[in-house]
Amino acid sequence: MKIGIIGGGQLGLMIAQAAKELGHIIYSLDSNDECPIKSVTDYHIVAAFDDVNAINELIKISDVVTYEFENIILDKIIDSEKKIIQGLKALKISQNRLLEKDTIAKMNIKTPKYTSFEMKKKMKYPSIVKSKTGGYDGKNQYIIKSDQDIDRIQIDNPENYIIEEYINFDYEISVLCTRDIFNTTVVFPIPINHHKNGILFTSIVDGSIPKEIIDKAVEKSRTIVEKLDYVGTMAIEYFVVGNDILFNEFAPRPHNSGHYTIEACNVSQFHNHVLAITGNPIIEPILVHKSIMLNILGQNLCYIKNSYNYDEAYLHLYGKKEYNNNRKIGHITIIAENNLSILDEITKE
Ligand code: ADP
Ligand code: MG
Secondary structure: EEEEEEOOOOHHHHHHHHHHHOOEEEEEEOOOOOOHHOOOOEEEEEEEOOHHHHHHHHHHHOOOOOOOOOOOOOOOOOOOOOOOOOOOHHHHHHOOOOHHHHHHHOEEEEEEEEHHHHHHOOOOEEEEEEEOOOOOOOOEEEOOOOHHHHOOOOOOOOHEEEEEEOOOOOOOEEEEEEEEEOOEEEEEOOEEEEEEEOEEEHHHHHHHOOHHHHHHHHHHHHHHHHHHOOOEEEEEEEEEOOOOOEEEEOOOOOOOOOHHHHHHHHHHHHHHHHHOOOOOOOOOOOOOOOEEEEEEEEEEEHHHHHOOOOEEEEEEOOOOOOOOOEEEEEEEEOEEEEEOHHHHHOOOO
């Protein structure tokens, strides 16, 4: 099939790599003519993500279209032949944190307490202010500990923000799951995610999450993908507090915390995504190896060299032209089994 991919960054690249292995043709769209997907795409359209004509053109020439990020202007997209198999419902909801949390709360799934920024008086401190739209990697977020902090933060338009309870969580997890057009949902082994400065640092799958938490996370995640009538791979983030789990956010696409699946599972989040959106049955994921996924940011180039010392470290560089600070330029999956010390060795400065 001809698969159109909106966005040519690392997620677009890895979707395209999986699609190529499955024999598909790739048409991509990105504002950058030198983006990662260029190394595998068959035809690349250079256009801004708000260029509705270009996106409609991509839809027209492709058999099926997918995307690597949520911030796509949906109003004028013409999908009369329903080529965006993922559907636009989950995408639209994920574009607005308030709508997203309202939708999930209506499913009787617990979230941190939240409200629109205008209603901030209802919130106790500490709390966290987040932009409703366009946030990623902790951008446009402010931790608030006092009234003074609220006065100090510089936000353009209060209508564009929510405020939520700051959760002193034990740890964070994400559930990667894929649903196909036959209403089968499969769930990948669940990683524990560590962030640094709001950016994912590691995702660790080592079998340490209690069964009770896994069962709750799987059940809630199945409810979410099914109620959203979503097809494809989705990531759902939760905070774990004692025996409770609280929904944080979902991404209706493959996700950074699921990169470990490429080497550590019998099927990757990208393969299952491609299988689902091309109307094929998906594969039940099995963990073959315990693993650690480590992100490489522009300032972490030493991780690359350090990783050469370990056969257990699988390096992925995305071919980005600029290695800026805090920009994800690659990742390393360490097939750790029981050897977590390799992570310390690779991240030695
Ligand atoms: P993004 O879209 O940037 O990933 P998130 O809402 O996931 O936004 O926030 C990024 C990170 O910030 C989270 O993974 C978590 O570590 C921290 N964080 C977000 N919301 C809260 C909260 N309510 N309480 C505590 N930490 C939070
Ligand atoms: Mg997040």
